[in-house]
Amino acid sequence: MAVKMPNKNGKNKISQFMRLGLFWAIVVLIGLAVYASTAQHANLKEVALSDVVSRANKGDIKLIQVQGNDLTVTVKDQDKPTEKSIKENSSIYEQGLKKDAPVEVKVVPQSRTGEVMWNVAITFVPVILIIGFFVFMMRQSQGQNNQAMGFGKSKARLYGEDKKKVNFDDIAGNDNAKQDLQEVVDFLKNPKKYRELGAKIPRGVLLVGHPGTGKTMLARAVAGEAGVPFFSISGSEFVEMFVGVGASRVRDLFTKAKKNAPCIIFIDEIDAVGRKRGSGMGGGHDEREQTLNQILVEMDGFDGDTNVIVLAATNRADVLDPALLRPGRFDRRVNIMLPERKDREAILKVHFKNKPTDDTVNLDALAAKTAGSSGADLANIANESAIIAARRNKKKITNEELTEAFERVAIGPERKAKVMSDKEKELTAYHEAGHAIVGHVLPDSDPVHKVTIIPRGGTGGVTWFLPPEDKSYTNVYEFKDILARAMGGRVAEQILYGDDGITTGAGSDLRNATQIARDMVIEQGMGKALRDQVFHEDNGGLMFDKMTRERPYSDETAKQIDQEVAALINEAKARAMTVLKANRSHLDKLAAALLKDETLEEEAVVDILKGTKLPKEAKLHA
Numbered sequence: 303m304a305v306k307m308p309n310k311n312g313k314n315k316i317s318q319f320m321r322l323g324l325f326w327a328i329v330v331l332i333g334l335a336v337y338a339s340t341a342q343h344a345n346l347k348e349v350a351l352s353d354v355v356s357r358a359n360k361g362d363i364k365l366i367q368v369q370g371n372d373l374t375v376t377v378k379d380q381d382k383p384t385e386k387s388i389k390e391n392s393s394i395y396e397q398g399l400k401k402d403a404p405v406e407v408k409v410v411p412q413s414r415t416g417e418v419m420w421n422v423a424i425t426f427v428p429v430i431l432i433i434g435f436f437v438f439m440m441r442q443s444q445g446q447n448n449q450a451m452g453f454g455k456s457k458a459r460l461y462g463e464d465k466k467k468v469n470f471d472d473i474a475g476n477d478n479a480k481q482d483l484q485e486v487v488d489f490l491k492n493p494k495k496y497r498e499l500g501a502k503i504p505r506g507v508l509l510v511g512h513p514g515t516g517k518t519m520l521a522r523a524v525a526g527e528a529g530v531p532f533f534s535i536s537g538s539e540f541v542e543m544f545v546g547v548g549a550s551r552v553r554d555l556f557t558k559a560k561k562n563a564p565c566i567i568f569i570d571e572i573d574a575v576g577r578k579r580g581s582g583m584g585g586g587h588d589e590r591e592q593t594l595n596q597i598l599v600e601m602d603g604f605d606g607d608t609n610v611i612v613l614a615a616t617n618r619a620d621v622l623d624p625a626l627l628r629p630g631r632f633d634r635r636v637n638i639m640l641p642e643r644k645d646r647e648a649i650l651k652v653h654f655k656n657k658p659t660d661d662t663v664n665l666d667a668l669a670a671k672t673a674g675s676s677g678a679d680l681a682n683i684a685n686e687s688a689i690i691a692a693r694r695n696k697k698k699i700t701n702e703e704l705t706e707a708f709e710r711v712a713i714g715p716e717r718k719a720k721v722m723s724d725k726e727k728e729l730t731a732y733h734e735a736g737h738a739i740v741g742h743v744l745p746d747s748d749p750v751h752k753v754t755i756i757p758r759g760g761t762g763g764v765t766w767f768l769p770p771e772d773k774s775y776t777n778v779y780e781f782k783d784i785l786a787r788a789m790g791g792r793v794a795e796q797i798l799y800g801d802d803g804i805t806t807g808a809g810s811d812l813r814n815a816t817q818i819a820r821d822m823v824i825e826q827g828m829g830k831a832l833r834d835q836v837f838h839e840d841n842g843g844l845m846f847d848k849m850t851r852e853r854p855y856s857d858e859t860a861k862q863i864d865q866e867v868a869a870l871i872n873e874a875k876a877r878a879m880t881v882l883k884a885n886r887s888h889l890d891k892l893a894a895a896l897l898k899d900e901t902l903e904e905e906a907v908v909d910i911l912k913g914t915k916l917p918k919e920a921k922l923h924a
């Protein structure tokens with residue numbers, strides 16, 4: 303992609319000035335040449351042809367030069383022409399000049415412009431060629447920027463003065479990250495202050511956080527706050543089919559950046575090139591590794607005065623090569639968290655700033671419902687709600703559009719068009735009612751937010767639980783209630799249709815439940831016998847690496863892990879069964895209500911489930 307150079311930079315100004323100067327010098331030289339070859343005829347005295355002929359016959363004229371109908375006359379005692387005349391369209395002899403007159407008549411080629419151009423060419427082309435050669439050499443030496451092959455060039459985009467600037471104020475929340483990055487802004491603005499105290503300016507800052515949490519925005523805001531250019535490239539753009547291209551792109555990018563210093567280089571998805579080395583299939587020298595090496599070389603090559611700071615973003619800091627994180631490279635790290643409730647509200651406010659909403663819209667309530675959403679998700683909800691409102695020809699966004707947009711972003715759009723048979727509908731209603739009742743009855747589960755049997759995204763229906771407030775930690779009781787309510791759907795099918803009447807409708811529930819149970823045992827030390835030990839395997843390497851890596855625990859332990867996971871699932875299933883059997887009448891009631899209304903909100907569900915009981919056997923604690 304073409305990169306537009308900012309003209310703010312001093313060096314660029316000089317070379318622009320030089321190029322302009324050269325252009326005008328060439329124009330002036332050509333003008334002079336034209337003038338020189340026409341001027342010689344300009345101040346000759348004009349005389350009548352008859353006069354010329356008679357004086358020539360008498361012997362007073364030495365030379366007559368004939369060019370078309372123009373004559374120039376050199377009189378006897380002169381070396382240069384002093385007079386000019388014009389003849390008619392016939393030979394000068396036919397106009398009365400005697401054949402034996404003592405005068406030399408010389409015919410010169412007719413086209414004067416041709417002659418002038420020829421003169422110019424002979425005189426100035428070599429000069430222009432020499433100047434051109436020097437200009438070329440100068441540009442070459444300004445940087446090895448002009449590589450012959452375009453694909454070796456970095457595709458870095460430059461956001462200079464023309465593109466809308468982003469500032470810290472445009473980013474809601476993220477206060478800690480902003481505070482950390484404020485220092486980087488200060489380095490860029492006042493490098494002298496730090497150097498005078500002998501401090502080394504940081505070279506690289508790693509921004510670590512989930513996708514959509516605003517890492518790119520923050521990097522742009524650093525550039526915006528410091529008023530410096532911003533080069534952005536994605537790690538995956540370095541890696542191409544041809545070996546060596548990535549490395550040459552890195553070189554090109556850093557050369558460009560150094561020319562524009564002070565500036566920011568932003569490398570998105572650095573993990574695409576920066577994974578631990580030595581894990582590639584094709585030996586130690588694959589393309590990715592060369593690219594990574596080149597990044598390291600360039601960063602080490604910054605001298606003390608280079609005011610270029612490299613910001614890199616990733617959501618997998620754990621897989622990065624340790625060499626990238628060494629001092630002098632990406633030795634600073636800024637963690638960017640998923641936004642908390644008040645930050646979510648602030649982000650929503652930013653994105654609803656230019657969208658007309660009516661009084662029913664409550665952004666605080668939406669913020670409460672969206673735990674776990676990233677800034678990008680919230681921006682997406684805002685945009686979706688505006689699109690839905692526009693489609694309904696509304697002038698303002700109402701709560702209805704907001705809710706629909708939220709659900710669409712969270713679980714995918716409703717698929718009302720999908721036709722379900724009555725039997726399937728009944729099955730879905732019981733399945734969802736099973737989830738809802740188990741979740742409602744068990745004490746450590748989040749409350750039910752909504753139940754629907756309208757297909758959404760890839761599912762037949764949805765039961766939705768929302769935490770009343772943001773949570774940072776989950777205890778074993780809570781995990782076990784999550785597992786039990788996840789099993790509630792399958793158990794309801796079993797109660798209704800018998801052991802072999804169960805369907806594929808529970809497939810994704812079972813996958814989720816198994817994953818949670820495995821995480822509890824392997825990652826969180828929450829197994830019964832395997833309490834307080836973790837059996838984490840680093841999944842950062844490439845496929846080959848995973849195949850050859852030995853498990854960090856014995857076969858015996860592997861077996862035990864499997865048993866623990868199975869025990870958790872069985873316990874969850876048994877608890878769900880106890881709860882649903884004890885509340886069988888409520889199961890029928892809720893399923894019937896779902897068949898009638900298709901979607902039930904929290905209040906309606908709570909109303910229907912009044913009087914449900916928590917059986918003693920399902921209790922985990924007092």
Ligand code: ADP
Pocket residue numbers: 472473474475476511512513514515516517518519520615649652676677678679681
């Ligand atoms: P990342 O680089 O972390 O994947 P981006 O910086 O590309 O995320 O963010 C994607 C979009 O999400 C932004 O364009 C912006 O609209 C929105 N966004 C994310 N975080 C915030 C925030 N804190 N304030 C306002 N908007 C945000």
